[in-house]
Amino acid sequence: MRAVVKDGLGIFNPQGFLDGTNTPTFLTLEDIQATKQLKISMLLVSLKKVVFFNKNGLDVFVKMMTEVRNESKATIGFCDYDAKKFQAILKFYGDDINFSLFKSQKVALLFAATNKEEKQNVLVYNDDPSQRSSMAIELFDNGHNPIMAQTKIEFDEKKQNKDNYNTIVENTFLGLYGQKIATRVTGNAIIYTVSNFLDAEVSETFDFSYHTNSLNVGFRLFIFDAYKVLSMNIHAVNFFSKLASTAAEYNANFVFVGMKFDKTPISFKEELEDAGFMFFEELDNILKDKELLKELGAVSVSSAKAKRLLTKSMVNELPRFISASVTTLEMMTNATAEKDNVKINELVLSKTEGMLASSIGFYGDMDGMVILILPYSIAKSSCELLLDESTDDIELILDSLAELVNIVGGRIKTLLADDDINISITLPRTYEDVNNLLDIVSNTKGVQVDLKFKEEKFTFFLTR
Amino acid sequence: MITSSEIQTFIEKIPPAPEVLKETIAYIDAGELIKAAHAAKEDPALTHYLQVLVNKPIYGFKSEVHDVSQIFGILGLSRSKQAVYNYLLSLLSPSSWEMFGLSEALFHELQATLSKRWQDILHHLKIEDKEIESAVIMTPASIIVCEALFKAHQDDVNLLRSYKDIDLSSILLKLAGKSVFEISQDIAQTWNMSETIMTLIKLSSGLHSHEDETLNTLGKWLHLLLFYEFSQGVYIEAGLNDFIAFNPEYVEEISDEFMELIYK
Numbered sequence: 001m002r003a004v005v006k007d008g009l010g011i012f013n014p015q016g017f018l019d020g021t022n023t024p025t026f027l028t029l030e031d032i033q034a035t036k037q038l039k040i041s042m043l044l045v046s047l048k049k050v051v052f053f054n055k056n057g058l059d060v061f062v063k064m065m066t067e068v069r070n071e072s073k074a075t076i077g078f079c080d081y082d083a084k085k086f087q088a089i090l091k092f093y094g095d096d097i098n099f100s101l102f103k104s105q106k107v108a109l110l111f112a113a114t115n116k117e118e119k120q121n122v123l124v125y126n127d128d129p130s131q132r133s134s135m136a137i138e139l140f141d142n143g144h145n146p147i148m149a150q151t152k153i154e155f156d157e158k159k160q161n162k163d164n165y166n167t168i169v170e171n172t173f174l175g176l177y178g179q180k181i182a183t184r185v186t187g188n189a190i191i192y193t194v195s196n197f198l199d200a201e202v203s204e205t206f207d208f209s210y211h212t213n214s215l216n217v218g219f220r221l222f223i224f225d226a227y228k229v230l231s232m233n234i235h236a237v238n239f240f241s242k243l244a245s246t247a248a249e250y251n252a253n254f255v256f257v258g259m260k261f262d263k264t265p266i267s268f269k270e271e272l273e274d275a276g277f278m279f280f281e282e283l284d285n286i287l288k289d290k291e292l293l294k295e296l297g298a299v300s301v302s303s304a305k306a307k308r309l310l311t312k313s314m315v316n317e318l319p320r321f322i323s324a325s326v327t328t329l330e331m332m333t334n335a336t337a338e339k340d341n342v343k344i345n346e347l348v349l350s351k352t353e354g355m356l357a358s359s360i361g362f363y364g365d366m367d368g369m370v371i372l373i374l375p376y377s378i379a380k381s382s383c384e385l386l387l388d389e390s391t392d393d394i395e396l397i398l399d400s401l402a403e404l405v406n407i408v409g410g411r412i413k414t415l416l417a418d419d420d421i422n423i424s425i426t427l428p429r430t431y432e433d434v435n436n437l438l439d440i441v442s443n444t445k446g447v448q449v450d451l452k453f454k455e456e457k458f459t460f461f462l463t464r
Numbered sequence: 465m466i467t468s469s470e471i472q473t474f475i476e477k478i479p480p481a482p483e484v485l486k487e488t489i490a491y492i493d494a495g496e497l498i499k500a501a502h503a504a505k506e507d508p509a510l511t512h513y514l515q516v517l518v519n520k521p522i523y524g525f526k527s528e529v530h531d532v533s534q535i536f537g538i539l540g541l542s543r544s545k546q547a548v549y550n551y552l553l554s555l556l557s558p559s560s561w562e563m564f565g566l567s568e569a570l571f572h573e574l575q576a577t578l579s580k581r582w583q584d585i586l587h588h589l590k591i592e593d594k595e596i597e598s599a600v601i602m603t604p605a606s607i608i609v610c611e612a613l614f615k616a617h618q619d620d621v622n623l624l625r626s627y628k629d630i631d632l633s634s635i636l637l638k639l640a641g642k643s644v645f646e647i648s649q650d651i652a653q654t655w656n657m658s659e660t661i662m663t664l665i666k667l668s669s670g671l672h673s674h675e676d677e678t679l680n681t682l683g684k685w686l687h688l689l690l691f692y693e694f695s696q697g698v699y700i701e702a703g704l705n706d707f708i709a710f711n712p713e714y715v716e717e718i719s720d721e722f723m724e725l726i727y728k
Contacts, residue, residue, distance in 0.1 A: 001700075001705075001706070002622075002625070002626055004625070004626060004627060004628060004629045005626065005627070006627065006628075011629070013629040013706070014705065014706075015691060015694070015695070015705055015706060015709075015710040016691035016692065016694055016695035016705060016710055017691070017692060017695035018695075021697060022695050022696055022697045022700060024697070025697040025698075025700040025701050026700055026705070046629075048712070049709070049710040049711075049712055050712070051688070051691065051710070051712050051715065051719050052719070052723060327620075328623075330465075331465045331617075331620045331624070334465060334466075334467060334639045334640070384638060385624065385628075385630070385635065385638050385639070386627070386628055403627055403628075406627065407623060407624070407627055410623060410626070410627075411623060414623075
């Protein structure tokens, strides 16, 4: 059984019965190995479709997840259960519980180190005061607004006014928590939350691949939320300086908010300013100043990473890139693609109206970007497999379009691995307005393949 | 990946039940077990199948049973009919399995175990009905359907499922408008099986309900029984645990009773 990965969350979905005899067969050695290599901030086992479990059954998953946590610092635990199952797990493990329990995947996402949720009002209750506080702190760190109920009576009363809260967190338990630096996305800014003493360890808890991917897909504003930082030493200063200098070719902006220098030498601030960091007292000074936010986070096309030419090896692998994209689209739409023409030029589209686009970058033995531009109707039908129901909600369609491009990226990765070419793929980015994409790839040559799906045009563009 | 025309071709290729089997079933339905055994003996493969089936440990016979008349006598009317239907289904199963880690022997083992446990459930529920007793044998048809339709698309399925927890039946329904259970119903129809059997196939999916309360309850038991078996180590390894979606809410009201019966 393999984990389904979405938004940095890996989920196992066993069905039926979990006991000590059958559960080991859910996980082969290859499954465990593959899970350890996932780039995730949270690994959970969903109990949604489990009708019966005992401690021996859960232990098999706990053991495997603990190994993953020891290597990747990911948060581990179980999710999708009712009150009865929650109480059973607490009873099985008593004080030895060292994993987390999230009532649902929606609740788990609020606590995930990487989240793209908008700020949410979250009602929190747990009869253990330290659990309540831990949850509130984590939620706050992740950019949400936790509202704590101190007693069960208060919780039951508040719960009546459902409209006041986006999510209600109960029957949830935070075990030994992941150590990764929390990351959230607000508009076109990435916010990292750092706390306590910042020293050499910051480089171990910072997710470099996430950061690099964010730069590659066009994020230019990185905010370090440092309200809870007590002090930092020279190793941390060196880390931040290096981070800023390596992103200079992207013209990225780095900001500290809420950082106090009463216990940290003021000279460190000057050093960081020299490296390009800006300092603001309040997060809202940036987030609520739309003009400033736009200016700091804008994609600077001309100054972004220097444009590069396609390489011979990329052109050699072109059939694999096209095959990965076309077969994925064919699989998702159940239609056959017809190739119209192939040319090397700047991206030229006969029409942009009614089209959606998505891009995904790759790096490693080879680096570049695959762009897909497709009509709304094709995007909608190709995403239906990924959605539980047919929808016209553009946000949902763009979200599943990103997943579709992720699948294309995964397939390219697999196909190239057959030729011993190892690549990693970035976060996908989607464009409701294709003109924004055209701005980003202007003056950039690539291979453009025009295809037809069900008599509608679909464009594949490979560039660097 | 899979189109509705591929499904149609698959259904059209399902062979009708052989004359010998039709005759055997007709005699069983008429309560004529000796004549049924006589007809069954005309088909050596069926005879061999019955011999292997009835001598499996789950039936618990101390000495080996060989004669078809004796086998039918031991099994009785309902289970004899079930055994013939099981044989019919085995004619559809592939010679080598690719999508699922099954073998001919393991598939027969699954059929035998399901049949035996279904008997226990019906006994517990005090239900005596030949058609209902036979219903369980068509549920593994969905496995054969998936094997046949998806074996050429394994990579696509694996890739898709690494991004979304989606079962094969739902993929089929979304892409080609038919679930594996509906295709199993088509097979049952080709073999002139009764309305009760076809209804129970549908209900075993866990996605439907029925106005007849008894059939509705039986659908829940059947759905849970499938997942009890698919949770056994050997079938998890074969990939059967996640090929169709389990619906815990559907079986909630009977799960404690089921557990008591199975683990007693």
